[in-house]
Amino acid sequence: MALNLPDENERPEDRSPLLEVEDLHVEFRTRAGTAEAVNGVSFTVDRGETLAVMGESGSGKSVTAQAVMGILDMPPGAITGGSIRFCGRDLLGMSAEERRRVRGEGVSIIFQDALSALNPLFPVGWQIAEMFRVHRGASRSEANKRAVELMDRVHIPDARRRAGDYPHQFSGGMRQRIMIAMAIALDPGVLIADEPTTALDVTVQAQIMELLAELQEELGMALILITHDLGVVADVADRVAVMYGGRVVEYADVFDAYRRPAHPYTKGLLESIPRLDQVGSDLQAIGGTPPSLMDMPLGCAFHPRCHYRRETCVTTPPPMYTVGPERASACHFYQEVLDDHGDR
Amino acid sequence: MGRYALRRLLQAVPVVVGTTLLIYWMMWALPGDPFAGRCGERACPQDYIEAMNAQFMLDQPLLVQYSAYMANLVQFDFGVTYNMVPVSTLIAQALPVTLRLALIALAVEAVVGIVAGVIAGLRRNGYFDTLVFVSTLVALSVPIFVIARFAQWGLGVNLGWISPTVSNEATWAELLVPGAVIATTTTAVLARLARTTIAENLRADYVRTAIAKGLPRSRVIGVHVLRNSLIPLITLLGLDLGSLMVGAVVTEGIFNINGLGGLVYNHILRLDSTVVVPVATLFVLIYIFANLVVDLFYGVLDPRIRYE
Numbered sequence: 001m002a003l004n005l006p007d008e009n010e011r012p013e014d015r016s017p018l019l020e021v022e023d024l025h026v027e028f029r030t031r032a033g034t035a036e037a038v039n040g041v042s043f044t045v046d047r048g049e050t051l052a053v054m055g056e057s058g059s060g061k062s063v064t065a066q067a068v069m070g071i072l073d074m075p076p077g078a079i080t081g082g083s084i085r086f087c088g089r090d091l092l093g094m095s096a097e098e099r100r101r102v103r104g105e106g107v108s109i110i111f112q113d114a115l116s117a118l119n120p121l122f123p124v125g126w127q128i129a130e131m132f133r134v135h136r137g138a139s140r141s142e143a144n145k146r147a148v149e150l151m152d153r154v155h156i157p158d159a160r161r162r163a164g165d166y167p168h169q170f171s172g173g174m175r176q177r178i179m180i181a182m183a184i185a186l187d188p189g190v191l192i193a194d195e196p197t198t199a200l201d202v203t204v205q206a207q208i209m210e211l212l213a214e215l216q217e218e219l220g221m222a223l224i225l226i227t228h229d230l231g232v233v234a235d236v237a238d239r240v241a242v243m244y245g246g247r248v249v250e251y252a253d254v255f256d257a258y259r260r261p262a263h264p265y266t267k268g269l270l271e272s273i274p275r276l277d278q279v280g281s282d283l284q285a286i287g288g289t290p291p292s293l294m295d296m297p298l299g300c301a302f303h304p305r306c307h308y309r310r311e312t313c314v315t316t317p318p319p320m321y322t323v324g325p326e327r328a329s330a331c332h333f334y335q336e337v338l339d340d341h342g343d344r
Numbered sequence: 345m346g347r348y349a350l351r352r353l354l355q356a357v358p359v360v361v362g363t364t365l366l367i368y369w370m371m372w373a374l375p376g377d378p379f380a381g382r383c384g385e386r387a388c389p390q391d392y393i394e395a396m397n398a399q400f401m402l403d404q405p406l407l408v409q410y411s412a413y414m415a416n417l418v419q420f421d422f423g424v425t426y427n428m429v430p431v432s433t434l435i436a437q438a439l440p441v442t443l444r445l446a447l448i449a450l451a452v453e454a455v456v457g458i459v460a461g462v463i464a465g466l467r468r469n470g471y472f473d474t475l476v477f478v479s480t481l482v483a484l485s486v487p488i489f490v491i492a493r494f495a496q497w498g499l500g501v502n503l504g505w506i507s508p509t510v511s512n513e514a515t516w517a518e519l520l521v522p523g524a525v526i527a528t529t530t531t532a533v534l535a536r537l538a539r540t541t542i543a544e545n546l547r548a549d550y551v552r553t554a555i556a557k558g559l560p561r562s563r564v565i566g567v568h569v570l571r572n573s574l575i576p577l578i579t580l581l582g583l584d585l586g587s588l589m590v591g592a593v594v595t596e597g598i599f600n601i602n603g604l605g606g607l608v609y610n611h612i613l614r615l616d617s618t619v620v621v622p623v624a625t626l627f628v629l630i631y632i633f634a635n636l637v638v639d640l641f642y643g644v645l646d647p648r649i650r651y652e
């Protein structure tokens with residue numbers, strides 16, 4: 001029942017990246033109009049890597065994650081272009097049944113609000129065990145045993161006894177641990193964490209991030225971490241994709257992006273916090289408002305808020321310029337932005 | 345949970361006392377003399393009327409009558425009617441019929457209402473959904489006695505599929521159509537409730553999680569969505585059990601069924617409170633009991649509910 005994950009011994013040049021998203025387009029067609037929530041997003045992640053996805057709320061982070069998981073609300077949502085490949089297989093082209101098997105086995109997700117994401121009427125152990133029963137055909141007792149092991153593994157105290165408790169009987173942090181246990185149950189290649197700590201207390205946030213980092217190390221999975229927390233990104237991510245108005249506007253190594261951003265929006269984000277290693281800071285402090293997805297500005301979507309703006313920005317949308325190896329920016333004047341940070 | 349149930353049952357005592365007193369008083373306040381017209385063409389002899397009044401304590405003040413009556417009632421002594429028939433015999437004959445009718449109605453509501461509502465909720469704005477919408481609209485806007493008359497005339501007189509009236513045995517088969525008629529309103533309400541509940545739950549976060557877990561759609565809906573949608577539906581059904589007993593009164597009259605409804609109706613006409621008060625008390629008790637069962641069942645269905 002295992003998926004064709006790449007063989008560890010295979011030579012690196014023979015294998016495609018674990019997850020490749022290319023030029024993804026997602027629309028929502030509602031009565032109020034068509035919202036282009038995702039507008040040509042591309043990224044790749046491999047085993048053991050962490051990709052951070054940053055951006056203001058409404059920039060299309062969750063929709064991208066949902067498209068990768070295959071859990072978009074369709075309708076009103078629709079994938080109108082691009083491809084998503086997992087282990088070289090096109091997820092968008094496969095049958096519903098094949099796609100279902102990739103969920104949980106190949107790619108998993110955890111959400112911001114674990115309380116509403118868990119079914120209120122079933123014990124948490126049962127909800128974890130369901131993974132083994134459905135995907136592996138495990139017996140009830142075998143599945144329950146594995147569920148308790150997983151709860152132990154995500155450091156839930158007294159796991160055996162607590163497996164029979166219901167979601168509302170746990171604290172927020174413990175609930176998120178249960179979500180994590182469920183998501184890693186089948187040892188997936190990719191774990192998507194969509195703002196996993198936003199709803200939690202600061203101290204608990206740190207513990208959950210620690211757990212995710214620890215599990216990633218042990219299991220060697222790829223982690224896509226959607227977060228507002230710039231401190232966390234600096235700590236755990238290898239690469240960062242900064243999203244604005246449904247596009248990735250900067251794609252870079254975390255170290256490069258933080259030291260010398262190549263896009264005015266990334267620069268704005270970094271300047272909105274006094275210190276990079278500060279935990280729990282938010283991304284809201286850039287002047288102006290996010291663009292309306294129903295009525296995107298012509299040219300560069302960021303131009304109404306951009307200090308680097310020129311004539312070209314208003315008329316011509318910037319392509320994804322290659323800034324360096326594995327580095328790209330959607331800004332006509334990325335060189336200027338880079339140069340402003342040359343002395344750092 | 346046991347203590348909660350006990351407390352709820354004790355709370356029922358003042359309710360029962362209050363309602364019985366009210367009913368007793370209303371019967372007492374009805375104009376007319378229950379014994380005056382009982383002797384055919386002639387007026388009844390004055391000493392017969394006086395003797396009857398004395399036997400049933402009708403010459404006493406209301407509260408004295410009521411206390412004596414209730415004292416007997418709590419000892420399960422229901423007394424006799426003004427015709428000297430034991431009230432307990434009458435109730436024992438009529439209760440099973442009405443219960444049968446209510447159970448049939450409940451089954452129709454549960455099966456037809458929930459199935460139709462769930463399918464409509466899963467395929468919203470589809471052909472079946474529209475069908476459910478229109479038929480529930482009709483069911484909700486036409487009064488029960490019209491539907492009852494229509495069923496009696498259409499199925500009974502015209503097509504001859506059923507007997508227009510129900511025999512004294514009131515078998516399950518005979519009660520099927522009358523039961524379905526009583527069920528119409530609640531079936532329609534239940535179908536609509538099921539539709540909205542299913543549609544709402546389909547959008548819930550935990551359903552998204554269930555899909556993300558890679559569960560087959562049948563399991564996402566059959567286990568996760570359905571289990572969460574069941575709570576309001578069971579609540580409605582349970583609460584309806586009480587109203588079904590009372591609602592049977594109208595339908596029993598039309599189909600000539602000898603249930604509790606007919607029993608009460610006939611005795612109200614005769615100004616005979618001996619049957620009316622215990623049957624009304626029974627209705628109240630069943631209502632309270634159904635409510636309690638729903639409340640306790642709610643705790644079984646939803647672990648978030650606590651009883652203190």
Ligand SMILES: Nc1ncnc2c1ncn2[C@@H]1O[C@H](COP(=O)(O)OP(=O)(O)O)[C@@H](O)[C@H]1O
Nearest residue numbers: 028035037056057058059060061062063073076
């Ligand atoms: N279910 C939906 N129906 C309609 N529009 C949606 C839906 N989900 C998301 N969108 C649109 O997509 C945009 C991006 O949403 P999202 O990806 O959730 O942003 P975020 O980056 O904060 O996660 C939203 O502003 C909204 O307009």
Ligand code: SF4
Nearest residue numbers: 300303306313331332
């Ligand atoms: S393209 Fe122009 S408006 Fe857009 S970010 Fe670059 S400088 Fe600013």
Ligand SMILES: [Mg+2]
Nearest residue numbers: 061062194195
């Ligand atoms: Mg989001």
